[in-house]
Amino acid sequence: QKEVEQDPGPLSVPEGAIVSLNCTYSNSAFQYFMWYRQYSRKGPELLMYTYSSGNKEDGRFTAQVDKSSKYISLFIRDSQPSDSATYLCAMKTSYDKVIFGPGTSLSVIP
Amino acid sequence: NAGVMQNPRHLVRRRGQEARLRCSPVKGHSHVYWYRQLPEEGLKFMVYLQKENIIDESGMPKERFSAEFPKEGPSILRIQQVVRGDSAAYFCASSPTPDGSSYNSPLHFGNGTRLTVT
Numbered sequence: 377q378k379e380v381e382q383d384p385g386p387l388s389v390p391e392g393a394i395v396s397l398n399c400t401y402s403n404s405a406f407q408y409f410m411w412y413r414q415y416s417r418k419g420p421e422l423l424m425y426t427y428s429s430g431n432k433e434d435g436r437f438t439a440q441v442d443k444s445s446k447y448i449s450l451f452i453r454d455s456q457p458s459d460s461a462t463y464l465c466a467m468k469t470s471y472d473k474v475i476f477g478p479g480t481s482l483s484v485i486p
Numbered sequence: 487n488a489g490v491m492q493n494p495r496h497l498v499r500r501r502g503q504e505a506r507l508r509c510s511p512v513k514g515h516s517h518v519y520w521y522r523q524l525p526e527e528g529l530k531f532m533v534y535l536q537k538e539n540i541i542d543e544s545g546m547p548k549e550r551f552s553a554e555f556p557k558e559g560p561s562i563l564r565i566q567q568v569v570r571g572d573s574a575a576y577f578c579a580s581s582p583t584p585d586g587s588s589y590n591s592p593l594h595f596g597n598g599t600r601l602t603v604t
Binding site: 419478 | 490519526527528529530531534542577579592593596597598
């Protein structure tokens with residue numbers, strides 16, 4: 377079993393749709409959870425960060441963590457064509473390096 | 487402020503040649519990480535370095551791969567005797583602290599070096 381699993385997609389939605397991106401993990405020691413966005417031919421950039429179970433909102437983005445189920449989600453409201461990218465979940469323990477999921481490719485169609 | 491600079495952006499090598507990938511971290515960052523990205527496999531950790539020290543190389547292949555981060559100059563990822571399986575995008579990231587996970591010190595990534603082995 378991989379340490380972090382993520383549906384690779386591709387996911388295609390119409391502009392304005394709500395997008396749900398998900399990751400599951402196996403290591404219960406993970407404490408810090410992140411979402412990175414990666415545009416084509418670019419490096420990943422940090423989008424959201426959280427360290428506790430529950431929801432965290434930032435504009436159109438909401439990150440959700442359920443440690444009991446080892447499940448994290450990223451919701452994008454009112455999706456825009458500029459949101460088209462690959463979304464990588466990432467997580468780490470308090471003492472180890474950041475581990476990334478394989479990424480989900482998202483296309484928002486105008 | 488310059489971000490993480492990686493060069494070259496694209497590198498083509500024949501089998502058996504050496505590849506040298508360079509990474510200049512964000513100014514003031516003393517923690518450098520190298521990741522390799524293959525299609526549909528995400529970013530795989532390779533090595534974590536501080537100035538003049540390798541802290542964690544658990545993701546580095548045991549042979550042909552080496553990394554350094556000298557006191558002066560960029561971090562270098564060196565691949566000797568490249569094979570076709572080394573073809574990938576190699577990303578460098580830097581952080582001001584060892585944590586690399588918070589908003590105060592997230593990983594700052596470069597735009598990668600795409601290595602093609604022919």
